[in-house]
Amino acid sequence: SAVISQKPSRDICQRGTSLTIQCQVDSQVTMMFWYRQQPGQSLTLIATANQGSEATYESGFVIDKFPISRPNLTFSTLTVSNMSPEDSSIYLCSVELGHTAKNIQYFGAGTRLSVL
Amino acid sequence: GNSVTQMEGPVTLSEEAFLTINCTYTATGYPSLFWYVQYPGEGLQLLLKATKADDKGSNKGFEATYRKETTSFHLEKGSVQVSDSAVYFCALIYTGRRALTFGSGTRLQVQP
Numbered sequence: 326s327a328v329i330s331q332k333p334s335r336d337i338c339q340r341g342t343s344l345t346i347q348c349q350v351d352s353q354v355t356m357m358f359w360y361r362q363q364p365g366q367s368l369t370l371i372a373t374a375n376q377g378s379e380a381t382y383e384s385g386f387v388i389d390k391f392p393i394s395r396p397n398l399t400f401s402t403l404t405v406s407n408m409s410p411e412d413s414s415i416y417l418c419s420v421e422l423g424h425t426a427k428n429i430q431y432f433g434a435g436t437r438l439s440v441l
Numbered sequence: 442g443n444s445v446t447q448m449e450g451p452v453t454l455s456e457e458a459f460l461t462i463n464c465t466y467t468a469t470g471y472p473s474l475f476w477y478v479q480y481p482g483e484g485l486q487l488l489l490k491a492t493k494a495d496d497k498g499s500n501k502g503f504e505a506t507y508r509k510e511t512t513s514f515h516l517e518k519g520s521v522q523v524s525d526s527a528v529y530f531c532a533l534i535y536t537g538r539r540a541l542t543f544g545s546g547t548r549l550q551v552q553p
Contacts, residue, residue: 331484356539358539358540358541366545366546367530367543367544367545367546368485368530368541368543369543370540370541370542373539373540417484417485419485419541421539429487429490430487430541431487432477432484432485432486433484434483434484435483435484
């Protein structure tokens with residue numbers, strides 16, 4: 326398994342500001358993912374972040390709104406930019422372990438974001 | 442497209458009751474199937490998985506069998522406990538993709 330630390334665990338932000346969420350893993354991983362869980366909803370993939378390449382965004386998510394960095398094999402950040410109340414969600418990072426296409430994903434505890 | 446459909450919740454059971462949470466999927470190829478659990482205030486934890494037809498995943502008394510003929514992966518437990526109260530997500534990874542596709546989640550409430 327992997328130990329995944331997300332910071333901050335929660336935050337309350339003002340409309341129009343930005344928040345950067347950090348995801349730290351205790352081992353080197355190739356693939357990291359960022360998901361959003363809106364209140365009472367399931368998880369939706371925002372983007373896939375591979376080290377050394379640009380993040381790949383899902384339909385409905387754009388880099389200007391959710392810029393992602395992946396500077397090395399153990400760390401990634403997701404920024405939620407120019408926030409509005411609709412961005413209030415839990416944001417989770419996950420990592421894939423192993424070297425085959427059907428590996429297990431492990432999740433961080435999430436960042437609970439409230440936008441006023 | 443590729444998707445997961447779960448029974449709607451909440452599911453409310455008494456302690457020691459039998460649990461079934463239905464999950465069916467639509468996917469090309471041969472997806473891997475998963476059940477994740479989210480306890481109150483926590484992130485997701487992998488509960489069990491199955492990677493090919495007729496595989497049975499099991500963990501903590503929970504079981505699910507990969508049924509390709511019915512495209513199902515129903516979660517079962519013979520005797521639930523209050524500590525099993527959580528939201529359960531069925532998910533898959535389909536051929537050519539590395540990220541998870543989740544169902545809508547089913548909230549389980551177990552009463553003493």
